[in-house]
Amino acid sequence: MNLLVTGGAGYVGSVCATVLLERGHHVVVVDDVSTGNREAVPEGAVFVEADAGQAADEILSGGCSGGAFEGVLHFAARSLVGESVTDPDLYWHGNVVTTLSILEAMRRHSVPRLVFSSTAATYGEPATVPITEDCPTQPTNPYGASKLAIDHAITSYCHAYGLGATSLRYFNVAGAYRSAGENRVVETHLIPLILQVAMGFRDSISVFGSDWETRDGTAVRDYIHVLDLAEAHLLALDASQPGRHGIYNLGSGEGFTVREVIEACRRVTGRPIPAKDAPRRLGDPAVLVASSDRAITELGWSPKHTAIDKIVSDAWEFTQQLGDRAHAARSS
Numbered sequence: 109m110n111l112l113v114t115g116g117a118g119y120v121g122s123v124c125a126t127v128l129l130e131r132g133h134h135v136v137v138v139d140d141v142s143t144g145n146r147e148a149v150p151e152g153a154v155f156v157e158a159d160a161g162q163a164a165d166e167i168l169s170g171g172c173s174g175g176a177f178e179g180v181l182h183f184a185a186r187s188l189v190g191e192s193v194t195d196p197d198l199y200w201h202g203n204v205v206t207t208l209s210i211l212e213a214m215r216r217h218s219v220p221r222l223v224f225s226s227t228a229a230t231y232g233e234p235a236t237v238p239i240t241e242d243c244p245t246q247p248t249n250p251y252g253a254s255k256l257a258i259d260h261a262i263t264s265y266c267h268a269y270g271l272g273a274t275s276l277r278y279f280n281v282a283g284a285y286r287s288a289g290e291n292r293v294v295e296t297h298l299i300p301l302i303l304q305v306a307m308g309f310r311d312s313i314s315v316f317g318s319d320w321e322t323r324d325g326t327a328v329r330d331y332i333h334v335l336d337l338a339e340a341h342l343l344a345l346d347a348s349q350p351g352r353h354g355i356y357n358l359g360s361g362e363g364f365t366v367r368e369v370i371e372a373c374r375r376v377t378g379r380p381i382p383a384k385d386a387p388r389r390l391g392d393p394a395v396l397v398a399s400s401d402r403a404i405t406e407l408g409w410s411p412k413h414t415a416i417d418k419i420v421s422d423a424w425e426f427t428q429q430l431g432d433r434a435h436a437a438r439s440s
């Protein structure tokens with residue numbers, strides 16, 4: 109298929125673009141490199157450096173590919189919970205307004221399929237876990253609220269204009285694939301930060317909150333391997349039907365506390381990794397664990413890399429590659 113990937117210079121978008129290219133799709137990436145980086149765009153993709161909302165109309169008119177687009181995979185977004193509390197304008201404008209422009213451009217150029225990166229943050233603090241797609245959506249931060257607003261907009265575009273769309277509500281994505289992994293301009297995510305401590309780039313990892321009502325007092329998250337996530341995007345493209353908006357949770361179904369993740373990183377790296385307690389982070393829920401049964405039964409999704417040590421060890425391999433690249437750049 110001829111596909112537009114927004115946010116393909118970022119973590120999840122670059123891994124998915126890599127897998128799409130490997131499966132023979134034609135890929136155009138649009139990214140403004142606000143949090144991603146140019147080197148992450150996989151070889152073989154056409155790269156347009158621009159704001160996705162502003163560039164979508166021109167790209168989807170066929171200018172970059174010489175042909176009609178058959179789908180959009182929309183990863184581009186601001187996605188930091190804490191930042192969304194302090195700077196909500198970045199989220200309402202950067203996420204919602206950008207996506208509305210993309211939806212309009214898709215409608216104008218009759219692009220039939222959309223796969224959207226939604227999030228566990230749309231649910232807020234769940235009353236029960238694991239979280240199913242029927243649980244109430246009550247986001248606890250502007251990031252989750254912006255993604256939920258987009259999900260609502262997509263539903264109405266599907267019903268009114270015949271778009272076929274899938275919102276994939278990822279839980280916590282981690283791991284790496286080939287030369288693609290987490291390498292943001294400013295890193296705030298738990299696993300890459302812990303691995304930076306293991307590399308000696310940071311002194312210690314801060315544990316945000318040790319007084320949550322969980323088994324060791326630290327927050328619980330459900331980690332999904334980025335390659336399993338990429339497979340779900342391929343399945344979603346195939347399953348797309350005009351007029352239908354499918355919403356699917358994607359996680360491994362198992363929750364790990366922050367301390368358990370740090371322990372897994374110590375096991376995999378063999379390094380001590382000092383940790384220190386710190387206050388809770390604004391907007392964080394205590395526990396997020398997915399039920400992915402709907403994706404498994406309806407999309408035929410079958411996650412393969414669910415063990416936390418496998419996820420951490422792929423992320424570790426990537427972090428070491430980054431360290432080697434930085435070393436080579438300094439010595440040249």
Ligand SMILES: NC(=O)c1ccc[n+]([C@@H]2O[C@H](COP(=O)([O-])OP(=O)(O)OC[C@H]3O[C@@H](n4cnc5c(N)ncnc54)[C@H](O)[C@@H]3O)[C@@H](O)[C@H]2O)c1
Nearest residue numbers: 115117118119120139140141142143144160184185187281
């Ligand atoms: N990483 C996770 O654990 C996780 C979990 C749930 C949902 N998500 C969602 O998955 C998507 C990808 O997340 P990620 O972790 O790869 O983030 P990321 O920050 O690594 O990648 C986002 C990319 O989008 C680009 N971008 C942002 N706004 C843009 C705009 N207006 N126009 C063009 N490019 C723009 C950035 O430069 C970056 O390359 C996001 O939509 C995020 O909300 C991520």
Ligand SMILES: O=c1ccn([C@@H]2O[C@H](COP(=O)(O)OP(=O)(O)O[C@H]3O[C@H](CO)[C@H](O)[C@H](O)[C@H]3O)[C@@H](O)[C@H]2O)c(=O)[nH]1
Nearest residue numbers: 187189227228229279280296297298314315316327366389
């Ligand atoms: O230095 C750190 C960084 C994080 N954490 C904690 O580790 C957990 C995971 O934090 P991340 O920042 O890695 O991930 P989030 O759970 O905040 O958010 C991620 O997953 C969400 C869905 O679960 C969103 O979709 C979002 O895009 C994505 O960044 C949280 O309890 C956080 O407070 C720490 O203790 N110390």
